[in-house]
Amino acid sequence: MSYNEEQMQEIFFQEMREVFEHIDSCILVLEKTPGDLEIIKNLFREVHTLKGSSGVFGLREIADLTHHAEDLLDRMREGKLEPNEEVFSALLRCFDRLKEMMNGAQNKQNLSTFDNSDIVRQLCDFKEITGEKLQEKVAAGEVAPTPTEENIKPGECPFHISITGADQFFLTGIDPITLVLNCRDISSGVFSLFSNTSRIPSLADIEPERCYFEFTFNFVSMAELKTVQDIFEFAIGSSNVKIEMDGVAGGAASKKPAEKSTEAKPMQAKPATPTPAAPAAVKAATPAAVAPAAAKAAPAVAAAAAKPDAGHGGGDANDFVRLKKEKLDQLMNLVGELITVKNLFVHLANRLEEVLPENEITKGFKEGTGHVTRLSARLQESVMNARMVPVGSVFTKYTRLVRDVAKKLNKKINLVIEGEDTELDKTVSEAISDPIMHLIRNSIDHGIENPETRKQRGKPETGTLLLKAGYEGNNVKLVVRDDGNGIDLDRVKNKAVGLGIVTQEQADMLSKKDIIEFIFHSGFSTAAEITDVSGRGVGMDVVRNNIRKSSGSIFVDTNAGQGTEFKIILPLSLAVIEALLIGVDGETYALPQEVITETVRAEKNDVVNLNNQPSINLRGEVIPLLRLNEVVNLRTSILDNFIQQEKKRLNQNEEENTDSHAGPKEKDDGLTNPVVIVQIDGLKVGILVDVLYWQEQIMIKPLGGFLANIPVFTGACIMGNGSVVLVLEPKELYYAACHDDANTAA
Amino acid sequence: MSVVSYENKTFKFTGKLTIYKVSELKNKILEAYNGESTKESDFFLDLSGVEAIDAAVLQLLLALKQLVKNGKGNLKLKASAQTFDSLLDLFGMPADTFPKAA
Numbered sequence: 001m002s003y004n005e006e007q008m009q010e011i012f013f014q015e016m017r018e019v020f021e022h023i024d025s026c027i028l029v030l031e032k033t034p035g036d037l038e039i040i041k042n043l044f045r046e047v048h049t050l051k052g053s054s055g056v057f058g059l060r061e062i063a064d065l066t067h068h069a070e071d072l073l074d075r076m077r078e079g080k081l082e083p084n085e086e087v088f089s090a091l092l093r094c095f096d097r098l099k100e101m102m103n104g105a106q107n108k109q110n111l112s113t114f115d116n117s118d119i120v121r122q123l124c125d126f127k128e129i130t131g132e133k134l135q136e137k138v139a140a141g142e143v144a145p146t147p148t149e150e151n152i153k154p155g156e157c158p159f160h161i162s163i164t165g166a167d168q169f170f171l172t173g174i175d176p177i178t179l180v181l182n183c184r185d186i187s188s189g190v191f192s193l194f195s196n197t198s199r200i201p202s203l204a205d206i207e208p209e210r211c212y213f214e215f216t217f218n219f220v221s222m223a224e225l226k227t228v229q230d231i232f233e234f235a236i237g238s239s240n241v242k243i244e245m246d247g248v249a250g251g252a253a254s255k256k257p258a259e260k261s262t263e264a265k266p267m268q269a270k271p272a273t274p275t276p277a278a279p280a281a282v283k284a285a286t287p288a289a290v291a292p293a294a295a296k297a298a299p300a301v302a303a304a305a306a307k308p309d310a311g312h313g314g315g316d317a318n319d320f321v322r323l324k325k326e327k328l329d330q331l332m333n334l335v336g337e338l339i340t341v342k343n344l345f346v347h348l349a350n351r352l353e354e355v356l357p358e359n360e361i362t363k364g365f366k367e368g369t370g371h372v373t374r375l376s377a378r379l380q381e382s383v384m385n386a387r388m389v390p391v392g393s394v395f396t397k398y399t400r401l402v403r404d405v406a407k408k409l410n411k412k413i414n415l416v417i418e419g420e421d422t423e424l425d426k427t428v429s430e431a432i433s434d435p436i437m438h439l440i441r442n443s444i445d446h447g448i449e450n451p452e453t454r455k456q457r458g459k460p461e462t463g464t465l466l467l468k469a470g471y472e473g474n475n476v477k478l479v480v481r482d483d484g485n486g487i488d489l490d491r492v493k494n495k496a497v498g499l500g501i502v503t504q505e506q507a508d509m510l511s512k513k514d515i516i517e518f519i520f521h522s523g524f525s526t527a528a529e530i531t532d533v534s535g536r537g538v539g540m541d542v543v544r545n546n547i548r549k550s551s552g553s554i555f556v557d558t559n560a561g562q563g564t565e566f567k568i569i570l571p572l573s574l575a576v577i578e579a580l581l582i583g584v585d586g587e588t589y590a591l592p593q594e595v596i597t598e599t600v601r602a603e604k605n606d607v608v609n610l611n612n613q614p615s616i617n618l619r620g621e622v623i624p625l626l627r628l629n630e631v632v633n634l635r636t637s638i639l640d641n642f643i644q645q646e647k648k649r650l651n652q653n654e655e656e657n658t659d660s661h662a663g664p665k666e667k668d669d670g671l672t673n674p675v676v677i678v679q680i681d682g683l684k685v686g687i688l689v690d691v692l693y694w695q696e697q698i699m700i701k702p703l704g705g706f707l708a709n710i711p712v713f714t715g716a717c718i719m720g721n722g723s724v725v726l727v728l729e730p731k732e733l734y735y736a737a738c739h740d741d742a743n744t745a746a
Numbered sequence: 747m748s749v750v751s752y753e754n755k756t757f758k759f760t761g762k763l764t765i766y767k768v769s770e771l772k773n774k775i776l777e778a779y780n781g782e783s784t785k786e787s788d789f790f791l792d793l794s795g796v797e798a799i800d801a802a803v804l805q806l807l808l809a810l811k812q813l814v815k816n817g818k819g820n821l822k823l824k825a826s827a828q829t830f831d832s833l834l835d836l837f838g839m840p841a842d843t844f845p846k847a848a
């Protein structure tokens with residue numbers, strides 16, 4: 001398959017999104033450590049990549065604006081510009097605009113409609129450091145002599161070349177264009193050039209044969225020092241050419257690339273890049289042929305170079321393949337189908353065992369089924385692993401959010417990120433992105449106090465916001481914790497009374513946990529004023545709903561004056577789960593195994609009524625009991641027709657199977673009922689069912705049509721025998737039951 | 747044929763602009779510019795007919811830009827040439843070194 005232009009563009013836009021992400025994080029790190037030259041160099045490379053690649057794809061307006069940012073970074077790198085908050089804000093503003101423009105380009109928008117004059121002016125207006133101060137910085141090693149020293153491929157070396165006093169170039173037949181092109185020729189992709197035009201006199205005074213340009217080249221190459229020196233062989237005699245390799249002055253350089261790594265290869269000129277035949281004018285075709293080649297090579301090098309872990313166990317860039325998420329989704333779907341078929345084979349093997357005496361064929365079939373089971377489990381695990389992404393990729397973007405919101409609210413906040421290597425399914429990680437953003441905004445807006453208040457309270461002026469990820473069993477745990485005010489529970493309680501959610505009497509009996517629960521009510525907010533950061537009372541409601549959509553839970557703990565912690569528990573993956581099949585009123589349902597703590601039989605004496613809530617006494621612990629048939633019937637009686645239609649849609653080839661659930665694990669004997677004990681948001685709840693069948697691995701398929709809007713059903717799955725079973729969402733089941741009780745009581 | 751002509755405050759360049767033409771270009775440009783009574787206005791470059799350009803001519807055009815700027819005018823690019831754009835790019839100069847005319 002060959003890539004067409006559209007596909008190339010798609011890859012380009014994706015790569016540029018990653019470049020932007022890295023640029024943002026570089027600036028934010030730099031803001032904390034303004035003198036860090038390594039970060040400045042990384043940033044410069046990324047920006048150069050952005051500029052070069054945009055130019056290649058004809059996005060001239062983006063390349064132009066990027067050039068100004070690159071120029072500012074170049075001045076910063078050379079110590080001519082003091083990196084300060086104002087500069088960083090200007091850069092962030094510039095890259096925000098560039099992101100807008102990139103999005104615009106992707107949507108075929110005319111980029112000339114963007115007015116960037118203010119941004120350009122801001123970038124250009126920063127005063128340069130000159131004279132003694134600059135010399136001091138150079139002496140102190142705070143100024144980069146070369147832009148690229150680390151994160152370079154084995155065998156490559158950074159070169160820094162400056163040409164001054166080139167007045168005689170033209171007279172001696174030396175063409176600067178040729179020098180530039182030759183250097184580009186041997187560069188490995190990372191290449192930057194700064195032309196100083198300040199020496200050009202007024203037109204009347206200009207001498208046609210005199211060269212007024214001064215140049216500074218920075219590039220990375222696998223070439224030996226000698227090769228580079230050869231390029232400037234004739235220029236050296238008629239100007240001041242300073243060649244530095246790896247920070248060592250050219251004349252004294254003895255460290256060759258080959259000595260740095262055994263993987264070093266000899267320099268090879270790129271045949272694709274033509275060299276001008278003579279030191280004359282730029283022919284129309286020449287630069288056009290040069291520029292894409294250089295720009296094309298840049299992203300790969302820059303991307304690898306800019307990643308903090310590149311070359312440190314992160315693997316070679318060639319070890320990675322970029323895939324569209326849809327392809328992985330498709331693969332996961334196929335694995336799900338395979339598991340369904342595997343279940344069919346297991347079902348058939350069990351049936352054969354029941355109806356036929358063991359013989360060579362039944363034995364072979366059973367063994368074969370065992371192999372298929374093992375292989376499909378390994379395949380599923382592999383595909384699920386391929387979908388895993390480090391949660392750090394989600395966390396990184398919050399750095400900017402924290403910075404901006406904190407600045408807006410005049411607060412000082414230190415964001416601490418831990419466990420960013422924790423992996424989560426791509427779909428889940430995308431789904432939790434917005435909820436975490438809400439929590440962070442709330443923490444900054446309502447939680448962490450302003451510096452003055454914190455000081456008065458004996459706290460450090462800078463608040464701490466912790467973003468932490470880690471594994472907890474088969475789940476991923478995410479924590480958002482601040483050391484701010486904590487939630488004012490009295491205020492929440494009063495607000496709940498004020499809104500009529502509870503009476504004052506009921507409110508007085510509520511536990512801390514119950515009170516916290518109010519913050520998840522739709523439209524509930526105790527914020528004194530609505531700001532554009534938070535306080536509209538929709539955030540926490542949306543947060544929990546989105547987390548629940550990903551089969552997750554959220555827990556809150558708060559202490560007045562000490563802070564608040566939000567803990568989110570999420571499944572590692574959503575698609576394939578272990579489930580327990582249960583029967584109610586002749587229907588079979590699947591209940592995710594993950595929430596089940598045990599199954600018990602409820603004797604009649606075990607069931608008690610506590611505050612009109614049927615409960616079960618389990619080894620001395622009173623657990624609310626949920627009658628599944630009542631809860632489900634409330635819905636299925638109304639929606640029965642829809643469900644039947646949906647079943648047909650999901651499995652048009654479903655065959656009638658009257659023997660669908662032969663051999664249940666347990667059956668109701670009329671005297672006692674099985675109860676499935678599940679843990680929901682930290683609460684234990686018993687679900688009373690008619691029959692317990694068996695445990696099975698299922699693939700959840702989304703429901704369509706009207707059923708998709710019924711929260712008690714997560715989805716549906718196709719069983720080994722071809723039947724379709726609805727998958728229950730225990731949390732929603734519980735909340736639905738409580739809600740119905742409330743309605744009935746009302 | 748002349749490598750530069752001047753009309754309606756537009757410098758129109760044609761052919762191969764190399765160091766060998768710089769002297770001629772300088773004189774003609776100065777003559778045209780100095781002949782203009784109103785300096786505080788927009789001047790234009792039309793490079794559509796340019797086949798090649800070198801560093802010596804580029805620095806001449808940069809000097810022209812400064813000259814116009816000193817006269818409180820603006821030098822704008824009415825029509826560019828790929829060879830010129832490529833040279834700016836090669837020398838690491840922004841494409842709006844010579845702003846485009848509306």
